[in-house]
């Protein structure tokens with residue numbers, strides 16, 4: 324059924340029209356998480372035929388200086404969280420000579436600490452994203468023994484050695500320290516997560532960290548303000564849409580891609596058609612989109628992958 328839907332959507336010709344009319348002079352940013360190398364290989368084969376992949380920094384330079392034209396249909400590839408599986412993508416990136424940005428959690432990479440949502444029971448995960456940050460940690464500790472700094476036997480995130488080797492192909496940027504849903508945090512906690520990760524990553528990576536991806540795509544005006552105050556040049560959301568020279572730097576939209584998508588789904592989602600449809604659907608059903616709804620919608624989108 325899913326395959327059929329994306330085949331039909333592709334056959335409407337709308338992805339082609341969006342590419343030629345909307346994406347031609349704009350920058351589209353894709354958001355992945357933990358794709359398998361064979362899937363990522365398939366995706367890049369399709370994407371490099373339809374788009375010109377550029378690094379995030381080139382887009383930011385273009386905005387900043389106004390110089391040098393960007394290629395038509397520019398596409399930026401990003402991956403969130405810094406899963407250890409990302410290390411397996413290095414050969415694919417090298418083969419296609421494609422730049423990528425990985426948003427990592429400074430409190431998790433290089434350790435055997437776990438991502439909180441991977442410890443949460445499937446039935447609880449969405450509810451936990453919406454409750455107060457401290458309450459969520461208390462609940463996880465009571466139910467599963469999870470704490471943010473507990474070292475487990477199995478590693479979930481990239482090690483420092485892997486990060487170093489991947490650094491030849493990718494740029495590492497910030498995804499906070501421990502991946503809280505920022506709007507559920509108090510002011511102090513939210514600022515520590517945003518500012519702290521920049522400082523920690525710059526120290527361990529020895530490079531400047533200028534971009535933040537909001538965990539879970541959840542943010543409010545406060546998070547945008549904190550990102551600015553912490554010295555980031557930009558912050559990325561999972562709101563669908565395209566980027567130009569003048570859209571808000573602290574709310575750069577990305578298009579969510581399912582890690583294991585088939586070719587038609589890749590073409591449809593990269594065109595922005597799917598996220599536009601999702602926005603329409605929410606609008607028509609008169610849903611409000613405070614951070615909670617937005618987070619839930621993104622999760623829902625990822626859950627059907």
Ligand SMILES: [Zn+2]
Nearest residue numbers: 403404538539
């Ligand atoms: Zn994330």
